[in-house]
Amino acid sequence: MTNQEAQERIRELSKDLHHYNYMYYQKHVSVVTDYKFDKLLEELIDLEEKFPQFKKDDSPSQRVGGTITKDFPTIKHRYRMLSLGNTYSKDDLLDFDKRLKKLLGDDKEIEYICELKFDGVSISLTYENGKLVTAATRGDGVQGDDVTANARTIRTVPISIQGNSFPANFEVRGEVFMPNKVFEAINAQRVKEGKDLYANPRNTASGTMKLQDSAEVAKRKLDAYLYFLLGDNLPYKTHEEAIKAVESWGFHVSPTYKRCTGIDAVMEYVNHWEKERKNLPVDTDGVVIKVNDIDLQEQLGFTSKSPRWAIAYKYKAESVSTVLNSITYQVGRTGSVTPVAELTPVQLAGTTVKRASLHNADEIESRLQLHENDTVFVEKGGEIIPKVTGVDLTKRAANAQAVKFIDHCPECGTALVRKDGEANHYCPNEKGCPPQIKGRIEHFIQRNALDIDSMGGETINQLFEKGLVKNVADLYDLTLKQLLSLDRFGEKSAHNLIEGLKQSKSISFARVLYGLGIRFVGKTVAQKLAVHFKTMEAIQKASHDELVAVEDIGGRIADSLIEHFKDTENLDVINRLKAAGLQFEDNTPVLQKDSDKLDGKTFVVSGTFQQFSRDEIKQKIEANGGKVVSSISKKLDYLIAGDKMGPSKLDKAKKLDVTMISEDEFVQMVGGPPQATPTAKSVNPTPGLFD
Numbered sequence: 001m002t003n004q005e006a007q008e009r010i011r012e013l014s015k016d017l018h019h020y021n022y023m024y025y026q027k028h029v030s031v032v033t034d035y036k037f038d039k040l041l042e043e044l045i046d047l048e049e050k051f052p053q054f055k056k057d058d059s060p061s062q063r064v065g066g067t068i069t070k071d072f073p074t075i076k077h078r079y080r081m082l083s084l085g086n087t088y089s090k091d092d093l094l095d096f097d098k099r100l101k102k103l104l105g106d107d108k109e110i111e112y113i114c115e116l117k118f119d120g121v122s123i124s125l126t127y128e129n130g131k132l133v134t135a136a137t138r139g140d141g142v143q144g145d146d147v148t149a150n151a152r153t154i155r156t157v158p159i160s161i162q163g164n165s166f167p168a169n170f171e172v173r174g175e176v177f178m179p180n181k182v183f184e185a186i187n188a189q190r191v192k193e194g195k196d197l198y199a200n201p202r203n204t205a206s207g208t209m210k211l212q213d214s215a216e217v218a219k220r221k222l223d224a225y226l227y228f229l230l231g232d233n234l235p236y237k238t239h240e241e242a243i244k245a246v247e248s249w250g251f252h253v254s255p256t257y258k259r260c261t262g263i264d265a266v267m268e269y270v271n272h273w274e275k276e277r278k279n280l281p282v283d284t285d286g287v288v289i290k291v292n293d294i295d296l297q298e299q300l301g302f303t304s305k306s307p308r309w310a311i312a313y314k315y316k317a318e319s320v321s322t323v324l325n326s327i328t329y330q331v332g333r334t335g336s337v338t339p340v341a342e343l344t345p346v347q348l349a350g351t352t353v354k355r356a357s358l359h360n361a362d363e364i365e366s367r368l369q370l371h372e373n374d375t376v377f378v379e380k381g382g383e384i385i386p387k388v389t390g391v392d393l394t395k396r397a398a399n400a401q402a403v404k405f406i407d408h409c410p411e412c413g414t415a416l417v418r419k420d421g422e423a424n425h426y427c428p429n430e431k432g433c434p435p436q437i438k439g440r441i442e443h444f445i446q447r448n449a450l451d452i453d454s455m456g457g458e459t460i461n462q463l464f465e466k467g468l469v470k471n472v473a474d475l476y477d478l479t480l481k482q483l484l485s486l487d488r489f490g491e492k493s494a495h496n497l498i499e500g501l502k503q504s505k506s507i508s509f510a511r512v513l514y515g516l517g518i519r520f521v522g523k524t525v526a527q528k529l530a531v532h533f534k535t536m537e538a539i540q541k542a543s544h545d546e547l548v549a550v551e552d553i554g555g556r557i558a559d560s561l562i563e564h565f566k567d568t569e570n571l572d573v574i575n576r577l578k579a580a581g582l583q584f585e586d587n588t589p590v591l592q593k594d595s596d597k598l599d600g601k602t603f604v605v606s607g608t609f610q611q612f613s614r615d616e617i618k619q620k621i622e623a624n625g626g627k628v629v630s631s632i633s634k635k636l637d638y639l640i641a642g643d644k645m646g647p648s649k650l651d652k653a654k655k656l657d658v659t660m661i662s663e664d665e666f667v668q669m670v671g672g673p674p675q676a677t678p679t680a681k682s683v684n685p686t687p688g689l690f691d
């Protein structure tokens with residue numbers, strides 16, 4: 001390779017790697033596989049070693065890959081957060097062990113701690129006097145994003161540590177991840193909603209940690225494993241002791257770590273988990289091998305990017321090649337079109353793979369540049385949904401045609417549209433496109449909406465095919481006779497369905513509104529709209545300004561509502577549902593505002609009370625302008641402590657110095673029990689459930 005070629009290649013590699021880093025850390029998207037990324041980085045490091053004159057200070061080989069964003073305040077790390085040297089080769093592990101022995105000038109077997117390498121996002125948590133004060137992402141290693149509010153939603157991250165055997169100031173580091181079960185459930189829900197699938201748990205976890213709304217983060221049920229303790233003058237001599245201490249303070253430490261003396265024992269651990277890791281509830285992409293003795297760690301020190309006393313051995317994602325037979329296109333409830341690769345069946349990581357996700361047009365035409373009958377590589381992205389990762393160009397026929405994304409809906413023939421800035425194509429034929437119509441009916445009858453569980457997908461199919469149901473209002477015109485004309489539909493099923501429809505007439509307005517499937521009107525939004533406007537009529541009449549004045553209703557939602565009500569067919573459906581007797585008025589009792597005495601104050605209610613039920617006390621707080629929250633934090637104004645309050649609540653409140661008041665003190669604050677509420681008390685049978 002000439003100097004010029006090397007310079008050119010280094011420039012090219014640096015540019016690509018910078019781009020992949022940007023996409024991975026900022027956009028939570030893997031443009032290439034980790035394996036490919038690591039190989040390119042290795043090539044760059046290699047070239048820079050041979051041609052050091054072309055190595056730049058800002059080369060991806062010299063810096064931790066992440067960056068900070070402008071969406072969050074920045075936190076400067078007290079101790080730099082580094083990356084790890086990594087390898088896919090077992091020989092390199094032997095070299096690593098040899099290198100360390102040489103550096104230490106001692107031939108004695110080294111004691112290592114092996115841990116699994118969890119595939120998520122790194123997090124740094126700092127504690128002062130046992131209280132969580134900050135949580136930061138790794139960022140560029142020097143400073144990271146302040147994601148404290150989001151980290152607080154992770155149930156296994158203690159906000160306050162029990163006991164008193166911990167250092168006054170310390171930092172713990174670990175990995176925030178999304179358990180595979182949670183990831184699958186989220187994707188299953190997205191399928192139902194006709195939305196794009198998330199690619200893998202790691203990117204979903206990293207995207208989730210960067211959400212602005214921590215209530216949304218809480219719903220995503222992230223978890224965290226901690227694996228590193230830092231602080232000044234800590235008493236621990238080994239990494240293992242430190243980890244055990246971290247565990248004893250109530251942090252979530254994966255029990256999979258193991259002390260291994262000598263590299264042979266390390267190899268055994270690596271080999272054991274290569275298969276076994278597939279049974280874990282979380283993705284792992286390798287093993288991290290750390291020198292156990294902290295003195296030795298200090299002797300070995302760091303390079304610019306990673307500690308010399310640790311290395312990551314990464315398992316190669318299993319990949320197979322197979323033939324792409326065709327591409328099919330699925331149209332979801334919202335009209336979004338998802339391409340799916342139909343493959344010659346092949347065995348992969350224990351299952352037969354026949355289909356793989358292709359995401360969108362860019363994936364097909366730009367990233368993969370698929371041609372007909374290509375031989376493609378398939379990997380299990382995050383071990384779950386198989387994914388086409390690349391094309392074996394050596395097997396491509398000379399005359400193969402490039403695949404073009406369809407331009408018309410495969411279901412109804414309407415020209416597809418793609419909105420600016422969106423990756424997906426949509427079929428705009430909302431009213432006439434069968435999967436969209438059927439999808440809307442499925443949405444309407446689901447458990448969170450009208451809850452008509454006597455009706456399944458197959459029934460909807462038949463009703464649609466026979467022309468009996470074209471929209472949700474048609475459901476209420478169905479007759480017993482029509483139902484009995486359906487295949488495999490007996491008396492009993494027919495009666496059940498009619499009964500289900502009848503019962504749905506008492507379902508609350510908020511759920512009916514949600515069931516209509518208006519774009520962007522999810523469960524919470526529907527609830528807010530129903531409570532605020534009380535009637536469908538009022539919502540229909542509301543102006544854009546009036547809509548966005550409601551808490552949590554943004555411009556996009558308002559636009560969508562206004563758009564929906566402009567359509568005469570939609571109005572017709574609403575009117576027919578009304579005529580059929582469905583609820584279009586909110587009848588949750590009107591809360592009378594007593595005063596503004598508690599304006600801006602937050603409360604946690606815990607235990608049981610003499611004069612109030614918990615719901616009453618909550619109503620009273622709100623009626624006086626206060627807000628009820630569910631968890632005790634430093635920022636909390638008052639904890640109203642009743643009888644049988646949970647001891648952990650009490651402890652926490654004391655630790656955080658939260659003001660605790662009794663029921664009587666609360667009554668004095670607002671004056672008298674609520675007038676509007678009935679006398680019968682609904683005592684909460686399980687104290688602690690509410691808070």
Ligand SMILES: NC(=O)c1ccc[n+]([C@@H]2O[C@H](COP(=O)([O-])OP(=O)(O)OC[C@H]3O[C@@H](n4cnc5c(N)ncnc54)[C@H](O)[C@@H]3O)[C@@H](O)[C@H]2O)c1
Pocket residue numbers: 020021024025029030031032033034035037038064065082083084085086115116117118119120121122123138174175227288312
């Ligand atoms: N596919 C892509 O486009 C793309 C782009 C950028 C980076 N990446 C991937 O990310 C890697 C670089 O990321 P990185 O710098 O975080 O390095 P890394 O993933 O190789 O290792 C360091 C990280 O491992 C994590 N970790 C998990 N378990 C751990 C444990 N038990 N002990 C210590 N650390 C543990 C920590 O978060 C730590 O920051 C690349 O090697 C590549 O595989 C992929």
Ligand SMILES: [Zn+2]
Pocket residue numbers: 331409410411412413414427428429432433434
């Ligand atoms: Zn269509």
